[in-house]
Amino acid sequence: MVAVLFFLTEPLRYLPMAALGAVLIIAAIGLFDVAALRKMWRVNQAECILSLFTTVGVIWLDLLQGILLAVGSALLLLIKTASRPTDAVLGRVSGKKGWHDVAYHQEAATHPGLMIYRFGAGITFFNSGYFKKRVMALIASHADVEWIIVDGSTINHVDITGAEMLESLAGELATRGVHFGFANIHRQVRNVLERAGALERIGFGSVFSTLNTASDAFLRRVKSQLPRGLDQR
Numbered sequence: 001m002v003a004v005l006f007f008l009t010e011p012l013r014y015l016p017m018a019a020l021g022a023v024l025i026i027a028a029i030g031l032f033d034v035a036a037l038r039k040m041w042r043v044n045q046a047e048c049i050l051s052l053f054t055t056v057g058v059i060w061l062d063l064l065q066g067i068l069l070a071v072g073s074a075l076l077l078l079i080k081t082a083s084r085p086t087d088a089v090l091g092r093v094s095g096k097k098g099w100h101d102v103a104y105h106q107e108a109a110t111h112p113g114l115m116i117y118r119f120g121a122g123i124t125f126f127n128s129g130y131f132k133k134r135v136m137a138l139i140a141s142h143a144d145v146e147w148i149i150v151d152g153s154t155i156n157h158v159d160i161t162g163a164e165m166l167e168s169l170a171g172e173l174a175t176r177g178v179h180f181g182f183a184n185i186h187r188q189v190r191n192v193l194e195r196a197g198a199l200e201r202i203g204f205g206s207v208f209s210t211l212n213t214a215s216d217a218f219l220r221r222v223k224s225q226l227p228r229g230l231d232q233r
Contacts, residue, residue: 050077085121087134090151090211099151099211113146114218116183116211122157128165135169145178149214152185163196170202181206183214 040048050073058066090099091108099116102108110116115138123131139145158166170180185193185207193199199207208214 046077046081050074079126082121082124083127084130085119085127087120088118089138090116090118111215111218113144113222114215115142115145115148116151116215117148118151118154120154122155122159123162123166124157124159125161128162131162132165132169135173139173139176139178147179147181147214147218148173149181149183149208149211149218151211152182152189155189156186158189158192160192160196163193163198166193167196167198167201170198179206181208181214183208183211 037048037051040051050070053073054066054070057069060066061069088101088103089110091102091105091110093100093105093108099118100108101118102110117135117138119131119134121127135148139148173180180202182202190199190207193202208217
């Protein structure tokens with residue numbers, strides 16, 4: 001291609017503009033990877049739409065403006081995804097270690113009165129409201145819940161807005177007779193909650209090292225409330 005442009009520059013000037021345009025269009029079609037787009041559509045439709053949007057932006061605007069548009073769109077998509085992360089109610093599956101999503105394991109057992117909740121992202125200013133909304137919706141749909149324990153293993157960051165929301169949520173749940181706590185909490189998250197004063201409202205005794213420890217504490221509490229004699233049956 002370089003040799004053609006170098007040695008045949010003069011003859012090429014006599015080619016019609018339509019012919020040169022056709023050459024550029026064919027070259028551009030060759031750069032369009034349909035198979036990759038199909039795979040991207042199967043894996044993540046949002047990313048595929050973002051890719052097509054970026055392509056149109058580069059063609060319509062310019063290379064630099066198109067790239068800036070792509071970066072801005074990708075950031076918006078990232079914020080949207082992080083603001084509505086996946087969550088789950090967890091239970092134990094016989095013969096398997098750990099705790100599992102009850103939506104995918106119908107055989108998962110949960111203790112009456114105890115809810116283990118997993119939130120799949122850090123709690124920050126743009127998703128703290130969603131976290132509270134989800135917790136309150138779960139409490140409303142499970143009237144027998146006495147304890148709700150948040151699995152902190154997937155929460156690697158909490159900002160000041162998230163800490164204040166957790167403090168407010170713990171107080172609101174307490175007025176409804178629901179005990180709020182954490183398990184598997186990361187050290188840096190615990191430090192933030194402690195410095196913000198949220199951990200004092202939640203209660204230091206409501207932060208457990210593991211989900212099993214939290215579950216055992218709940219069962220001991222239930223057993224202690226049984227009339228004498230019933231706890232041995």
